[in-house]
Amino acid sequence: MIEEKKKNILCVENLTIGYKIKKSNLVVAEKIDFSLGESQLVGLVGANGIGKSTLLRTLIKVQPSLSGRIKINNENLEEINALELAKKLSIVLTDPLSTANLSIYELVALGRHPYTNWIGKLSEADEAIISRALDLVKISDLSAKKCYELSDGQLQKVMIARALVQDTDIIILDEPTTHLDMYHKAYILKLLKDLTKETGKTILFSSHEIDLAIQLCDTMIVMTNEGVICDEPCNLIANGVFESLFPKDLILFDNSTGSFRVNKS
The missing domain is CATH 3.40.50.300 (P-loop containing nucleotide triphosphate hydrolases)
Incomplete structure (x- = not known):
């Protein structure tokens, strides 16, 4: 073959x-x-x-x-x-996080911005993509926590999840x-x-x-x-x-x- x-x-x-x-x-x-x-x-x-x-x-x-x-x-x-x-193309940089008061779910959801309407409303399809990304990086149980509550390792997984939901090659x-x-x-x-x-x-x-x-x-x-x-x-x-x-x-x-x-x- x-x-x-x-x-x-x-x-x-x-x-x-x-x-x-x-x-x-x-x-x-x-x-x-x-x-x-x-x-x-x-x-x-x-x-x-x-x-x-x-x-x-x-x-x-x-x-x-x-x-x-x-x-x-x-x-x-x-x-x-x-x-x-x-x-x-999605990127994950080492710059300090300026949105530390957001919940994990809210921060990851920002990755859908290129696809949402002008008010940023998430569709059921968007929410399914976000949930899958949280599962893939194993942080679904942390989704309600605030970013400032996380360790460096946990926060890095959140940033990777945000890049995943941006759905780029x-x-x-x-x-x-x-x-x-x-x-x-x-x-x-x-x-x-x-x-x-x-x-x-x-x-x-x-x-x-x-x-x-x-x-x-x-x-x-x-x-x-x-x-x-x-x-x-x-x-x-x-x-x-x-x-x-x-x-x-x-x-x-x-x-x-x-x-x-x-x-x-």
Whole structure:
């Protein structure tokens, strides 16, 4: 049997990212090419200051690219208006929550905004989508609680549920495990992996948890000083990509275990 080829959700072609400063450009990274298929968990990793946040901001149309092309479902990102983009792409950022007095249900329901009428009235279909999202991230029992009553881990699940009810093909998260302990870092990333299987959505997240990303991701985007590489974790390991990610005087990558260790010599 021939396996059906999955369609590409996000395509990046010869992209240059950075900042326009007066009459010149400050290039952060260039010649970026990758395609992400449906139902994939994708980790964006690299050293501090390498440009992960700049790349994410460019992908979500918060920051203009310097050159190149970004396509979502074969449509050029720059040609998609804000309302239509909200139906194609949902985001989870690390910004402080400004709606802490809302209940969990109310906050998650905000994800239906692109589909509701001008007064924001929820239909029965909207309510069913919200209920399913709460079930998927296992917070249905918390729906009446206020956001300020939650732990960081619980709140992160709420934000993921809000992205789910937005019903987009791709969800992009910026550092979703920030402020979480080791157990909850693994829990959130495993949850994202499960969601790609249960919903068919493509989920792209940036993270410093490279060891966890190697274990859980279908694809990884690795930003280095030499360029941006996108491939399956096993191929990245075989090609020595992680070995050059950090200075070897302190951090070494062990190909046999697929993890980093401290250089004690």
